Amino acid sequence: MTSSDNPVELFGLRLAHVGINTSTPEDAASTADALCALLGVERGEEPFPVSSFAGSLVEVMNNGGRGSRGHIGLHVDDIDAAQAWYEARGAEFNEASRTLCPDGSGRTYLIYFKEEIAGFAIHLTIAD
Numbered sequence: 001m002t003s004s005d006n007p008v009e010l011f012g013l014r015l016a017h018v019g020i021n022t023s024t025p026e027d028a029a030s031t032a033d034a035l036c037a038l039l040g041v042e043r044g045e046e047p048f049p050v051s052s053f054a055g056s057l058v059e060v061m062n063n064g065g066r067g068s069r070g071h072i073g074l075h076v077d078d079i080d081a082a083q084a085w086y087e088a089r090g091a092e093f094n095e096a097s098r099t100l101c102p103d104g105s106g107r108t109y110l111i112y113f114k115e116e117i118a119g120f121a122i123h124l125t126i127a128d
Contacts, residue, residue, distance in 0.1 A: 011082040016073035016125050018058050019051075021065035028052040028062035035060070048102070066097070066112060067121030075127040079108050082124055086113075097123070 007013040022028045028051060035054035036043055044053025052060045065071060076082040083093060097112035110125040 007076070007082065007085065010085065012075070012077040012127060013082070014075050014127075016075040017053070017056060019065055019067070019071035019073065019121075020058060020060045021067070021070050022060055022062055023064055025052075025062040028060040031060045032058070048099070065121075066123075067116050067119060069119030071112075071121040071123060073110070073123050073125050076124050077127055079111065079124050079126050083111060091115075101126070 004010055020031060022031055032043060032052035032054045035041075035058050039054055039057060041055030041057065044055050046053055050061060050063050051065075052062065054060070059071075059073065061071075087093070092114040094112045094114050097110070099109045099111070101107045101109040107126070110123045112121055112123040116122070
């Protein structure tokens with residue numbers, strides 16, 4: 001690991017997707033389909049039953065979602081190291097939001113920060 005204090009360099013931090021909140025699976029699917037047509041992408045893989053993806057760019061939540069305005073997902077190469085780094089700098093995480101990988105490995109797939117920024121919930125997720 002480098003001595004950098006930059007999470008982009010330390011953990012490969014990059015934008016994973018933007019999240020949009022809807023209330024039903026039907027609304028999420030139609031929103032994702034409209035975004036697919038606009039962006040010229042196919043429907044993305046949906047590892048959890050609470051969302052529909054427009055490619056990998058936009059996640060449309062079908063259960064109201066987190067964040068009063070939606071959420072922003074950030075990919076990192078090592079979620080445990082990134083979480084520890086942020087916590088050492090005073091950030092807090094919502095442990096109840098911790099979601100494990102769907103592959104059964106027991107690894108953390110994503111975790112949300114406690115605080116929203118400008119109405120957006122923010123989460124870290126592991127890179128594919």
